[in-house]
Amino acid sequence: MRLDQNFAGTADDFPTLLRRKGLLGPAAIVDPISPVGGLHQRNWEPTEATTILAFKFSGGVLVAGDRRATSGNTVVYDRADKVLEIDRHSIMAIAGVPATAWEMARVLEHSFQYFRRTQLQEMSVDGKVRALSKLLRDNFGFVMQGVGMVVPIFATYDSHPKPEARLYFYDAMGAQFEVTDYAATGSGSPAVRGILYYENNWGAKPLQKLNEDEAVSIALRALDTAAESDTSTGGVDRSGKIYPLIKIVSQDGITTLAETKIAAVFKQTVA
């Protein structure tokens, strides 16, 4: 820990501070001159082998992710956490390359804290959403080189101007899209989006009216459906008793659902 004697008292944002200290790689530059299909792009393919989903229900936003991590055809890990708490009211769920995604989550977490501590005020929701967008944008050069693609979902609870849950999904370039009802990304997401669309329009009730147990049940069914056809999605591991990770963002903060509770809902309504 070394202190800069000539410190001028101005606060950078946290990624800039890290770069100044050499603790974070430079933003990757997208080289517009390289021909399409050239050396850098030969290996590019969208690798986002996972399924994460989020939707608003009566108790806030539910965010769920399967636990499988893959490398090509190989399952490398079956207890991966893809639903990450960034602060007391924000969750980032990740599909994509874990190394990059986890570092992004770490940078983001520290960025929000750093902002609050230095500026003596909480970062606004719009500021937080932009911060993630900027990290994705900085990373896009690597995505074009075929490494480090991340496509996250961001869920948070806003208290200004009125208390409400907010939900966003991103593309790999950093564009953010706010959604009113649900979002899903990752390789298994087409199936999940189908289910959530169907449930929201023609299900027993719209997603926003569901109670917690009903919401958990739909999340489990959706992930299990995705896993049925997508080998990169773990779904529910019935023999290993491994359940998806489910977290809920509400006005009171973030709740991680206990595995026993998920197991009970699974047994009653899914299995």
Place this chain on the structure above:
Amino acid sequence: MIEEPYRWVEAIANRREYIEAQLASGSPIAALGYRDGILFLTLGQTRQKIFEIYNRIAMGAIGHPGDIERLRMAAIELASTEGFTRSAADVSLRRLVHYSLSPVMKSAFEQVYGAPYLARMLFAEVGERPEEDLFLRVEYDGEIATSGATFAQARNDFAALSGTRQSRELMESFLQAEHAPDTGFEAALKSALDAWSVGQMALQTGDTKEMPVRTAVEKYRREQLANTGIEAGILERDPSRGIRYRALMDKELRALIHD
């Protein structure tokens, strides 16, 4: 100056006198460990004096706002980058103060052609148990005073910061007598308010070494509370949460004061 050591010593002495005079009006800050955490408290509404530094570390400071700001930013930068590259558990107040802040403050103070830091700071780090709480006071010349046990003194679960030495020492002896480390929040709040009153009274009466009588302290506290805002923050001991600091609102504290 190197060839003339006497002039260097004289310059340092002048500088010390100047800084002490600048800091002398600084309103006291009390920090007390209690059962569920550490409470920082001061009275006054002009500018913020109690700050969050990192997950388990908070700071109170008096002095020039510009210097406090530079030191505060430096402390947050160091703690944040350390917490990011290693882990939050590796950020320690002892290292932050001993290896980073103190040497820099000392050399700024002793390089007589440059400006010293016009600031006096009190840091606290909350531990898992009250015995593990750490309080460190850092002076403008880099001097560090700790709450830990030394050969001459037992361990304290409190610390005080004030404009003058007399004021601080009176607060410390008050807390030594009145504050029990394993107390609840309300008792800690009352001790902190009284300790602040003792310190502030000493600042106003000049260089008294006499502890004011209890009724005088209570009267003074009531008078001050009637027209001054409370600034306070706590570091919570609750290990289920990463971030332990929380600023307390004047309103929520008023409800706990029974005068």
